Amino acid sequence: MTYAIAEAAHRSGLSIDTLRYYERIQLIDPPARDSGGRRAYSDDDLTWLEFLTKLRTTGMPIRMMREYAKLRHQGVASAGRRKQILVDQRSEVLGRIAELNSCLEILNYKIANYEQCERAVITEEHAASA
Template sequence: MTIQEAAQRSGLSAHTLRYYERIGLIHSVGRNDSGHRDYAEEDLRWLDFLTKLRTTGMPIADMCRYAELRRMGEHTADERRRMLELHRERVRARIAELTQDLKVLDYKIDLYRELA
């Protein structure tokens, strides 16, 4: 599929896809006979995972390290798992912070409702 099709299906811009390729987050995408990028379904699955890492706050540098380890093969599975476990703990901590922040907002909203 073309970069435009991959962008549409992944929800990322073509610019972001080129950037991800340039910094090593995605491997060199295959090319068609005319030399244009030719994304595969596997590329979209990987992009979906990268998007989840990004939206949960993983730094780009950590994402690049994870991608590098992935390319190195199965012998890096333990290190990749540890990276994801550490990230999961950061996500859980952020969720706990947001939950507390939400309680404060709810409290304030309830106060304003009582004044009305």
């Protein structure tokens, strides 16, 4: 199955400009072309785009994504380095999760504090009207 660039953009959640940019910086291989010379993305291309999107969502820099993309063409010979890139990124993600959890704890504390204040105001108003 192949997809025109607009359909590939829709399915991947990326813009047409982003697909062209990813091709230009060699994050993705140039897709096949149809008989009219238009890009024809495959299911494999879309799977790769989904993976790249996940990497980008984790905050991986484009330069590391480019390194990973180049390494994947080397096959098994580059498995160790590709794994290390992902292990390093996982560490970054876990650190961000820990930081966000710490922020969440503070937010939860403050919200609980305000809920307690609101209950106190309601109790005072109820006592004053009685």
